[in-house]
Amino acid sequence: MNTAPDKASAQLLGAALKRSLLAARGGLRAYVPRTSLAQTFVEPALDHLQKMKIPVLFDSPLVGIKGTIKADRLIFRNCSVELAPGDHVVLAAPPWAPVVKPFLPAEFTPAPSPIVNGHFLLPKEIKLPATGMTGLIGGRAHWIFTHSQMVSATVSADHELAQMNHSKIAEVLWRDIQKCFEWSEHPIPPHRIVVERRATPLQDADFGRLRPGTATSLSNVFLAGDWTDTSLPCTLESAVLSGFRAAQTAFNTA
Ligand SMILES: Cc1cc2nc3c(=O)[nH]c(=O)nc-3n(C[C@H](O)[C@H](O)[C@H](O)COP(=O)(O)OP(=O)(O)OC[C@H]3O[C@@H](n4cnc5c(N)ncnc54)[C@H](O)[C@@H]3O)c2cc1C
Numbered sequence: 001m002n003t004a005p006d007k008a009s010a011q012l013l014g015a016a017l018k019r020s021l022l023a024a025r026g027g028l029r030a031y032v033p034r035t036s037l038a039q040t041f042v043e044p045a046l047d048h049l050q051k052m053k054i055p056v057l058f059d060s061p062l063v064g065i066k067g068t069i070k071a072d073r074l075i076f077r078n079c080s081v082e083l084a085p086g087d088h089v090v091l092a093a094p095p096w097a098p099v100v101k102p103f104l105p106a107e108f109t110p111a112p113s114p115i116v117n118g119h120f121l122l123p124k125e126i127k128l129p130a131t132g133m134t135g136l137i138g139g140r141a142h143w144i145f146t147h148s149q150m151v152s153a154t155v156s157a158d159h160e161l162a163q164m165n166h167s168k169i170a171e172v173l174w175r176d177i178q179k180c181f182e183w184s185e186h187p188i189p190p191h192r193i194v195v196e197r198r199a200t201p202l203q204d205a206d207f208g209r210l211r212p213g214t215a216t217s218l219s220n221v222f223l224a225g226d227w228t229d230t231s232l233p234c235t236l237e238s239a240v241l242s243g244f245r246a247a248q249t250a251f252n253t254a
Pocket of ligand 1: 045061062063091092094096097098099115116117147195198199200224226227234235237239
């Protein structure tokens, strides 16, 4: 949920539990990318788009959408694209992107919630534990992942930790890792801290109630993203589902 338990929407957590722990056999299966999420999702998607001869534009955010009943032009930072009459636009940017805001209900102003990650490069003499994924109870870190000679700790919705300087964060996380694997004799190894302040929206009951669907005030513009109304918490699964829904709605209105 990436939201503190006293704030998190029980309905959204319930929806996730129904599809996982309470689902028929096979509903709960943890997937951990072999190397990285980039290699698992992003690179194959880019390859596919390239094969389809669909250009991908980097470093040129969408800054405006022109049109009244229908969108007729997309304004990017470095260029603009005129839309053909049958074109559809799927807007898959986050809810706080200025270009998305005009399409949102005025009362829907989700607050961001952070995720902090610490990646530590282990010296050769440390033997990695057999398990690649460990959940912690009572630690500051929530999950510890190990692969190759790396150990990574993840902390969700810890607004206080996200404000600390990186060396302090590294100290806190390394202490949890040491305790978890009984590595107390090993000093903190080379590391990198990544603080994503807007990892997901804070998913409280208001968020669950107000998140918008895919249709917008422009008949050929559709919203997608984990934050749209998929009835699931903001996760990769919600993002994927929202994409299918936006595509389906676009086809239905074609
Ligand atoms: C550190 C971290 C760990 C996470 N761990 C998990 C996990 O273990 N499991 C899980 O299910 N989920 C996890 N999540 C959440 C998951 O990443 C999101 O649910 C998912 O990426 C949402 O996908 P999305 O397509 O809705 O949005 P995003 O992935 O945020 O994509 C939106 C894209 O829009 C782009 N953009 C923004 N503004 C503009 C603009 N004006 N024009 C064009 N493009 C724009 C952004 O650059 C971004 O690439 C994690 C998130 C973070 C940050």
